[in-house]
Amino acid sequence: MNWPLLIHLSARMRMYEDLVKHGVKDLLLREYGDSVIDPQDGYDVTLRYELATLPEDKDSVALKASLLKRNCFASVFEKYFKMQEAETPSEETAVVHYHEEEAMYISAKTDRVTVIFSTLFKDPDDIVIGKVF
DSSP: OOOOSEEEEEEOOTTHHHHHTTTHHHHHHHHHGGGEEOOOTTOSEEEEEEGGGOOSOHHHHHHHHHTHHHHHHHHHHHHHHHHHHTTOOOSSOEEEEEETTEEEEEEEOSSOEEEEEOOOOOSHHHHHHHHHO
16 A cells, blocks of 8 residues: 655644734744745645654644634734733734635734624524624
């Protein structure tokens, strides 16, 4: 049986361009190092793993790879939490369009980070519950 020598893990995310403004590329290089390669056509990010050179603990590599989207999304939070930690308020509010008609807004003050999710409820029951909160 011929097994592949390389595995490419590619992801496309609606919010990726918003995250580029907030350091996602640096975060990916920090987390995945040389595994980050130029994205395959139609994708925002691609990781390449050479099976012959994987460490003995393959489960940790698989777990880290499975966190790709989470790690991308974390970049904007890291940036604004570091601002708050340094007591440097943000000059602008980050806007991340995570769904077609929904966005997240995040800003840092010297004593807090504020995150607001805009949510569009479509189901009538969800609309009623959303009005309560």
